[in-house]
Amino acid sequence: MKLATIGIGNAGTKILDRMLEFEYNTDRNLCRHALAINTARTDLAKPDFVPEDRRVLIGDTHQKAKGHGVGGDVEIGADVAKTDIEEIRRAFDDVEIHDVDAILVSAGLGGGTGSGAGPVVIDELQKMYDEPVYGLGVLPGKYEGGRPALNAARSLQSFVTNVDNFIAFDNDAWRMRDQTIEEGYEDMNRELATRIVTLLAAGEQDNTEVAENAMDSSDIMRTLDTGGVSSIGYASSKVDEEAGLIGKFRGDGQDFDDGATDAAKIKGLVRRAVNSRLTIPCEVSSADRALIVLSGPPETFARKGLESARQWLEQEADTVEVLAGDDPRDNAAELSAVVLLSNVTETPRIKELQSQAVDAQEKIKAQDAVREQEIEDLITDEDNELDPVI
Amino acid sequence: MKFALVGVGGAGCRLVDRIMQVEQNSDRSFSGGNVLAYDTDKSIFETLDAVPLDRHVLVGDTHEALGSTGADGDIDQAAAVAQEDRDELHREFDKLDLHEMDAVFVAAGFGGGTGGGVGPVIVEALTAVSELPIYVLGVLPTTAEDATITVNAARSLQSFVTHGDNTLLFDNESWYDEERSLAEQYEELNELLAHRLLAVFAAGERQSADIAENRLDTSDVMRIMETGGVSTLGYAEIAVHNPTTLFQRLRALFYNGEEETTDAIRITQLVKAAANSELTLPCDRTSTERALVVLSGPPHLCSRKGFEKARQWLEQETETVVVLAGDEPRPTADDLRVAVLFSNVTTVPRIEELKESALTAIRDQS
């Protein structure tokens, strides 16, 4: 598949940057256009792979943003994007939309820019283009507290109603141990980039030498067509010359299609992907559709293995709509299986996030309601014997 | 955050002078020389080291009502004079490059005639000419000071809080050493306040800065301050071993076996220490509306888990859902510092006490 990609806000931009890094390192060519949009000038200086002229600062003339972020305020984030919508639109001028299959917008939902400006940009893209617009959204961890949860719960609604599919990433599930703040989200973002790029880059080399079982962009889009929230699973195993899948086949020169053991290994790999830590933990059986991409050196593919993996997933996901295909990568060092679970409806973390958000909203409302009075009580005396100076 | 500094009266001018000195001795740039020092008493200007001459503004020298030593505690007189000379006071604002600034801090001792009388007029005037948030950096008097000063402080507090966008307070009573005279402690008290203030408001203004992963943008700080009301600061620091040369690092490797587990705990404890430290204005922390915590130090010692835990703890402790956290990397530093801002605290015993004493003083007079 070929994409125009947009990272919005800090998290959105960092994830886009890691996606570009991953495709660069693995000779993929998924992101035909990359654009970073942010309200904070300093954050826009961070990317290593997004070209300088593809970074757009919005809201620098907005009284409350002024190029230094929106302070986690979703309203300001949305406001700024609306005000600067012309500028955002102009940034799309040189996007050859006919060269891409879809648009992907990445954002962190707990802040103010990604969560507030994201839906505004998506809305505009939907108006401008017929191509599907997908969201790649990060849900804040529980440990981030009430305010991010509230931002995310609200923004999630706008994202899901406006995108053609929303691929979720749960920071809670991916929280890493023993790291410094600086290393921060780096590892997480790489894991996410690996999954999303491996999945979507399948079928990017349309009609090349590819095998007949090759995954096609339209298959991926069909699977995403459900709308709703989706999750991705992933597993990989090293392809090395001496042992493992490929080594064995090279050794006895058999047609790999007939290798029963290899079929079992591929099925095992897919199974591992489904049972792995998903980008957002969910009940697999609640998926509406599913898709399996097997990516790696073609000599490691085993048709039977993939077909039996597909059948297995049909049962697991309790749906007949399971597509499977290969993504041949001649020089890949790994064989990997990516599984897309589309429109999963049982995601405990989203429920939890929503209740955390409701609590936060109540607290904020309660504080708002008494603020003026409490300040007044603090600075004045009951009988108003003390006069202000002016 | 970039902010202009405006000092009013003795305490205000000395504070601004001190903050500027700290700025000049650091690799940070936040005021960039955008300062003004107002007083009714011209003798103060000789004592200022950092505020340049052209930023000294003498208030009310044409008014008979004020003697040669200025307002001398007469808050109403000072306010009246300032109101009359409003235009002149205004004109000085042109010296501040407000377009380059994110906010203004007006510093004043609330008990002084000038600080308490002229201060609110200046705050009001700034609010009228500028869209920027106008914050107040205020000093409350000790209980040992004159009744007039107590009354001044209780009254000007009302005006400052009403006209300013947020009022950050320092309580002399809680901090001074009763064994010594207050005046001889001004320098150290001002130094202490300046450091706390900058730990929060100038984080991220380091020139040589590596970009923090969890950087606090100016908008983040402004959002916390947006509540209005009265605010206070907590602070804690510890020395750390931070080998910066390769040789030192290699050596350090041999005895740092347990570093990983202890880093997180150390950060959590440090944040707790800062939050529980003696605040610039003591208060009931659960009455806070929003809070902000800044961790500053060598990045490799700033454990994410420890900081996240600490933020979460602070959210519970303050019973609020708006607690922002950010870091400031200082690769070669040999200490870790944490500053906590509690914004809009509404249960403040010291203010209740101040109002009581002021009322008693007023009743005694009549």
Ligand SMILES: Nc1nc2c(ncn2[C@@H]2O[C@H](COP(=O)(O)OP(=O)(O)OP(=O)(O)O)[C@@H](O)[C@H]2O)c(=O)[nH]1
């Ligand atoms: N922490 C601290 N407090 C001070 C300092 N100077 C004065 N204060 C306090 O602030 C109060 C006001 O004093 P000043 O600032 O000298 O008064 P002023 O604003 O110049 O007003 P007048 O002299 O009355 O015109 C005093 O009663 C002290 O409590 C200072 O440098 N540091």
Ligand SMILES: Nc1nc2c(ncn2[C@@H]2O[C@H](COP(=O)(O)OP(=O)(O)O)[C@@H](O)[C@H]2O)c(=O)[nH]1
């Ligand atoms: N996975 C991941 N999540 C992040 C990262 N940075 C921030 N987040 C999350 O995204 C949310 C929004 O943060 P941020 O992107 O900085 O805010 P914005 O710039 O205002 O959109 C936070 O609450 C975190 O949950 C990142 O690099 N990776």
Ligand SMILES: [Mg+2]
């Ligand atoms: Mg004086």
